Amino acid sequence: MDDWGPEKVVCVSDTRTGMRGVLVLDNTARGMGKGGTRMSPTVDVQEIARLARTMTWKWAAVDLFHGGAKAGIRGEPGPDPDHPERKEEILRAFARALSNEVPREYVLGLDMGLTERDAAIMRDELGDRGAAVGLPSALGGVPYDELGVTGYGVAEATEAAADAIGLPLRGARVALQGFGAVGTAAARRLDEQGATVVAVSTSEGAVHDPQGLDVPALLKLRAESGDACVHHYGGEHLPVGGELRADADILVPAAREDAVDEDVARTTSARLVVEGANLPTTPEAKAVLAGRGIVTVPDFIANAGGVVAAAFSMDARYSPFRPEPAQIFTTVATRLRANTVQVIGESRTRGVTPHEAATALAQERVREAMELRGRLPRGAAR
Numbered sequence: 001m002d003d004w005g006p007e008k009v010v011c012v013s014d015t016r017t018g019m020r021g022v023l024v025l026d027n028t029a030r031g032m033g034k035g036g037t038r039m040s041p042t043v044d045v046q047e048i049a050r051l052a053r054t055m056t057w058k059w060a061a062v063d064l065f066h067g068g069a070k071a072g073i074r075g076e077p078g079p080d081p082d083h084p085e086r087k088e089e090i091l092r093a094f095a096r097a098l099s100n101e102v103p104r105e106y107v108l109g110l111d112m113g114l115t116e117r118d119a120a121i122m123r124d125e126l127g128d129r130g131a132a133v134g135l136p137s138a139l140g141g142v143p144y145d146e147l148g149v150t151g152y153g154v155a156e157a158t159e160a161a162a163d164a165i166g167l168p169l170r171g172a173r174v175a176l177q178g179f180g181a182v183g184t185a186a187a188r189r190l191d192e193q194g195a196t197v198v199a200v201s202t203s204e205g206a207v208h209d210p211q212g213l214d215v216p217a218l219l220k221l222r223a224e225s226g227d228a229c230v231h232h233y234g235g236e237h238l239p240v241g242g243e244l245r246a247d248a249d250i251l252v253p254a255a256r257e258d259a260v261d262e263d264v265a266r267t268t269s270a271r272l273v274v275e276g277a278n279l280p281t282t283p284e285a286k287a288v289l290a291g292r293g294i295v296t297v298p299d300f301i302a303n304a305g306g307v308v309a310a311a312f313s314m315d316a317r318y319s320p321f322r323p324e325p326a327q328i329f330t331t332v333a334t335r336l337r338a339n340t341v342q343v344i345g346e347s348r349t350r351g352v353t354p355h356e357a358a359t360a361l362a363q364e365r366v367r368e369a370m371e372l373r374g375r376l377p378r379g380a381a382r
């Protein structure tokens with residue numbers, strides 16, 4: 001709890017189904033609270049409050065008018081063989097318990113542990129078309145991962161950042177960690193942009209070719225055999241993590257947290273790191289990269305494509321028309337490019353890291369909105 005928020009915390013429970021959950025509205029100065037709904041056995045108020053705060057900064061950094069919020073349901077998200085209806089009962093109980101807040105103050109959505117089908121159930125329970133986003137496409141939802149919106153945005157941010165540091169993307173060598181929803185879409189777009197993708201990994205291993213991998217062939221193998229695609233691709237194979245040490249101009253960690261550690265930061269040949277995953281660089285590594293003059297595009301700037309798509313879904317809730325993917329892609333490209341250039345510029349002028357610059361920018365935007373709405377704490381400097 002501080003001057004930013006949270007504005008409202010609602011804990012809910014239901015003894016009949018055993019449902020326990022929480023909704024946190026963090027800061028709504030720039031617009032109504034929006035953030036996904038997660039289900040995990042360890043959810044607690046503090047975790048959801050922290051994630052809601054992250055959403056406050058994420059929306060402000062991408063300059064879209066929503067505020068920070070997040071919701072969580074405590075429970076096993078997987079199927080319960082002894083009680084197959086249990087998850088649905090819990091989801092319905094959770095949605096009912098929040099009927100005062102949803103959809104006026106919060107819209108249910110997807111995060112860890114929930115699927116599109118779960119979003120459909122919660123929307124059904126509240127009987128309001130506006131109650132949830134993240135719906136299956138048969139109900140008008142936007143399939144972000146299928147479209148590859150986030151990875152596309154990562155590639156657009158990469159091109160803008162490369163331009164900003166005087167490194168033409170055409171011909172630049174890119175090493176990519178992770179070949180899932182984000183990694184595949186980033187690789188596809190980077191290939192279209194003329195970059196040379198020299199290394200790609202999945203949890204099964206990595207493939208490497210200093211002359212450039214055949215990205216369309218790898219994408220085809222990925223569609224056929226998932227993460228095992230790396231075993232079916234010819235050429236040089238590296239162990240998991242080898243891709244981060246490959247000779248490259250640009251590093252795109254798009255798989256997991258803390259992948260770029262101090263050792264990678266000290267030895268990488270890259271001039272640019274673009275964070276496709278959430279929190280892929282340790283704080284120590286960030287400091288080392290900054291010290292070596294290697295520019296990092298922060299996660300909440302580079303992977304905000306999903307957030308932009310979520311904004312379109314929010315807008316489309318009461319419309320009978322499906323949001324047009326072409327319009328989403330254009331907005332993702334324009335916004336993420338502009339934000340990347342602005343954050344790199346500010347980090348140079350202020351002499352701070354891009355992460356610090358991005359956070360400061362987001363905080364200034366929220367502060368300005370609070371001031372305009374008369375929400376600054378008494379005595380705060382105006």
Ligand SMILES: NC(=O)c1ccc[n+]([C@@H]2O[C@H](COP(=O)([O-])OP(=O)(O)OC[C@H]3O[C@@H](n4cnc5c(N)ncnc54)[C@H](O)[C@@H]3O)[C@@H](O)[C@H]2O)c1
Nearest residue numbers: 150178179180181182201202203227254255277278303306
């Ligand atoms: N999907 C989105 O729209 C989105 C939006 C914002 C942020 N993110 C973040 O991006 C990251 C990736 O998400 P995703 O949706 O692509 O997940 P995903 O599950 O679709 O794919 C993850 C990929 O990473 C690989 N991987 C896992 N551990 C690895 C390791 N140690 N080394 C190499 N590869 C490894 C997996 O094999 C898989 O190919 C996560 O941090 C996620 O939070 C995703």
